[in-house]
Amino acid sequence: MFTKQQLMHIPDGFLSLILSLILWAVAVIVIFLAIKHYAKGGEKQKLPLMGVLAAAIFAGQMLNFTVVGGTSGHLLGAALATLLVGPWEAVLVMTSVVSVQALIFQDGGILALGANIVNMAVIGVAVSYAAYKLLEKLFKNSNWGIGVKGFMAGWFSIFIASLAAALELAVSGTSPANIAIPAMGGIHALIGIGEGLITMAALLFIATTKKEILSQTDKGKTVDKSVLIAGVIIALILAVLSPLASSHPDGLEKVAENLGFLSLGRGPLYNIIPDYMFPGIHNESLATIVAGVIGVLLIASVALFTYKGKKDGTQKK
Amino acid sequence: MKWVGVFITAITTLAVPDFAWAVYILIASILLSMAIGSALPLSEVLKRTFLVELPLLLILIPLPFIRKDPAAVELPIRIITITLSISELTRMFVLMIRSWLIILCMVLFTMTTPTDTMLTSLSAMRVPAVLVSIILFMWRYLALFAELVNSMSAARTLRSVPPLENSHRKKAGMIWNIKNSGSMLGSLFVRAYEHSERIYQAMLLRGFDGNIRSAFHKRLSSSQMLQIIFIVLVAFCFIIGAYSIYGQ
Numbered sequence: 001m002f003t004k005q006q007l008m009h010i011p012d013g014f015l016s017l018i019l020s021l022i023l024w025a026v027a028v029i030v031i032f033l034a035i036k037h038y039a040k041g042g043e044k045q046k047l048p049l050m051g052v053l054a055a056a057i058f059a060g061q062m063l064n065f066t067v068v069g070g071t072s073g074h075l076l077g078a079a080l081a082t083l084l085v086g087p088w089e090a091v092l093v094m095t096s097v098v099s100v101q102a103l104i105f106q107d108g109g110i111l112a113l114g115a116n117i118v119n120m121a122v123i124g125v126a127v128s129y130a131a132y133k134l135l136e137k138l139f140k141n142s143n144w145g146i147g148v149k150g151f152m153a154g155w156f157s158i159f160i161a162s163l164a165a166a167l168e169l170a171v172s173g174t175s176p177a178n179i180a181i182p183a184m185g186g187i188h189a190l191i192g193i194g195e196g197l198i199t200m201a202a203l204l205f206i207a208t209t210k211k212e213i214l215s216q217t218d219k220g221k222t223v224d225k226s227v228l229i230a231g232v233i234i235a236l237i238l239a240v241l242s243p244l245a246s247s248h249p250d251g252l253e254k255v256a257e258n259l260g261f262l263s264l265g266r267g268p269l270y271n272i273i274p275d276y277m278f279p280g281i282h283n284e285s286l287a288t289i290v291a292g293v294i295g296v297l298l299i300a301s302v303a304l305f306t307y308k309g310k311k312d313g314t315q316k317k
Numbered sequence: 318m319k320w321v322g323v324f325i326t327a328i329t330t331l332a333v334p335d336f337a338w339a340v341y342i343l344i345a346s347i348l349l350s351m352a353i354g355s356a357l358p359l360s361e362v363l364k365r366t367f368l369v370e371l372p373l374l375l376i377l378i379p380l381p382f383i384r385k386d387p388a389a390v391e392l393p394i395r396i397i398t399i400t401l402s403i404s405e406l407t408r409m410f411v412l413m414i415r416s417w418l419i420i421l422c423m424v425l426f427t428m429t430t431p432t433d434t435m436l437t438s439l440s441a442m443r444v445p446a447v448l449v450s451i452i453l454f455m456w457r458y459l460a461l462f463a464e465l466v467n468s469m470s471a472a473r474t475l476r477s478v479p480p481l482e483n484s485h486r487k488k489a490g491m492i493w494n495i496k497n498s499g500s501m502l503g504s505l506f507v508r509a510y511e512h513s514e515r516i517y518q519a520m521l522l523r524g525f526d527g528n529i530r531s532a533f534h535k536r537l538s539s540s541q542m543l544q545i546i547f548i549v550l551v552a553f554c555f556i557i558g559a560y561s562i563y564g565q
Contacts, residue, residue, distance in 0.1 A: 035445050047447070047450065047520075051513070054452075055509065056506050058462070060502045080502070198495055209507060
C-alpha cells in the first residue's frame with residue numbers, strides 16, 4: 001500500500017544546494033577512479049557482466065521479502081555486487097542502478113543523485129568490502145564463514161550508508177539531527193538485518209551452484225588495500241560522528257549555517273510572519289511587474305504552443 | 318541537451334531563497350505550459366508527480382510537530398497539547414513546493430523523451446563511455462530480469478503454502494521466506510553471469526577489442542551550447558532577481 005519503502009534514496013529539495021554539489025563532486029571523482037581502475041584492469045570481460053548484473057540487482061530490488069511479519073523489505077545489493085565483481089566495478093554497477101532509478105523512476109532527485117550515489121554506490125560498496133575482507137581473515141574460507149561474512153557485509157553496507165544519509169539530512173537542516181540519525185539508523189539497522197540475511201542466502205546459493213563466480217572469495221586474490229582502508233575509515237567516522245551529532249543537534253545547525261546562505265537551514269532563523277506568505281506585500285510595484293511578466297510569459301507560451309499544435313494538425317492532413 | 322535544462326531548473330529552484338513565491342509560480346507556469354503544449358494527458362502527468370511526491374509528504378508532515386522551536390505555537394486538543402512550529406510549517410511547505418516543481422520537471426522530461434534517446438544522449442554530455450554502456454546494458458536486460466523475478470515469484474506462490482497461514486510455521490515462515498528470496502536472487506545473479514559470458518563472446522566475435530565505440534556518439538552542437546549558455550544566464554537572472562526582491 002503506502003508503505004512503499006523509500007529505502008535510502010534522498011529526493012530533491014531535502015539537501016541543501018551546496019551539500020548536493022559537494023557530494024556530486026565526490027561522486028564524480030569516485031566514478032572516474034573506478035573507470036580508471038577498470039580500464040587498467042584489462043578484464044574487459046567484465047563490461048557486459050557489470051551491465052547485466054546491474055539489471056539483476058535492479059530486478060532484485062523489486063523482490064519483496066517479509067521482515068518481522070508485516071513489513072516488507074527489499075534489498076540494496078551493494079554487498080552482493082561487490083562480492084561478485086569487485087569493489088570498483090561494483091561502484092559502477094550501483095551507480096547505474098541508482099542513476100536510472102533516479103532519472104527514470106524518480107526514486108531520488110537528480111540534484112541529490114550525487115549524494116545518493118555517494119551513499120549507496122560508494123559508501124555501501126566500500127564498507128561491505130571492508131567488512132568482508134576483514135572477516136575473511138577471521139574465518140579463513142570455511143563454508144559457514146561465507147555466510148557470516150556475507151551477512152555482515154550486507155548489514156554494514158545498509159547501516160553505515162543510512163547513517164551517512166541521516167547526517168546529510170541533518171547538516172542540510174532538513175531534519176533535526178537528534179531525530180533523523182537515530183530514526184534512520186534504527187530503522188536501517190533492522191532493514192540491514194534483512195539485507196544481511198538475503199545477501200547471505202544468495203551468497204550461499206551461488207557458492208553451492210557456481211562457486212567460481214565469486215571472484216572476491218578467492219584466496220589468491222589480492223586485497224584492494226585502498227578500498228579496504230577507505231571502507232573502514234568511512235565506517236568509523238560515521239559511527240563516531242552520528243551519536244555525537246544526534247546529541248548535539250544545535251552544533252549541527254551551526255555547521256548548516258556556515259555552509260553559506262544557499263543552505264536551506266537558514267529558514268527558521270527569521271521571524272516569519274504569515275502575512276509575508278504571498279508576493280506583493282513586500283514591494284507593490286515590483287510585485288506587479290513580476291506578475292505582469294508571469295502573465296505575459298504564460299499567455300505567450302500557451303499561444304505559441306496552441307499555434308504550433310494547430311499548424312502541425314493542419315499539416316498532417 | 319534536455320538534461321542540462323532539467324538540471325539547471327532544479328538548481329534554480331533550490332538556489333532561490335525560501336520564500337521567493339513569484340519564482341516558484343513562474344517556474345510552475347513555465348513547466349505547466351510545457352506540459353500542456355506537449356500534448357501529454359495532463360492528468361497523467363500530474364498523477365505521476367503526486368505519486369512520487371506522496372511518500373515525501375509522509376516523511377515531511379510530522380516535522381513541524383517534532384522540531385524544537387522556541388517560537389512554537391501550542392495547540393491544545395483535548396488532552397494532548399500539540400506543539401506546532403509555524404516557521405517549521407512554512408519551511409515544510411516550501412520544501413514541498415520545491416520538490417514538487419523539480420519532480421514535475423523530471424516527469425515532463427521522462428514522459429517526453431524516448432528512453433533510448435535519453436540514455437544515449439548521456440554520451441553527448443560527456444558521461445564516460447563505460448558508464449553509458451553499463452547503463453544501456455542494464456536497461457536492455459532489465460525487462461528480462463524483471464520478467465524472471467515475476468515468474469519466479471509466481472512459481473513460488475504456486476508451489477508452496479504461504480507460510481503465514483500455517484500458524485505453527487510462522488517463525489519458520491520468515492526464515493523460509495528469506496532463504497527463498499536469497500536463492501531467487503542468487504539464481505538471478507548466476508543467470509546474469511551466464512548471460513554476460515555469452516554476450517561477451519558475441520562482442521568478441523563482432524570485433525570488440527576493449528575500446529567502447531558508440532554509434533550514438535554525438536557531441537553537443539554549437540547551437541546547443543548557445544542554448545545552454547542562454548538558459549544558464551536566464552537562471553542566473555532569476556536567482557539574482559529573486560534575491561533582490563525577497564532579500565534573504
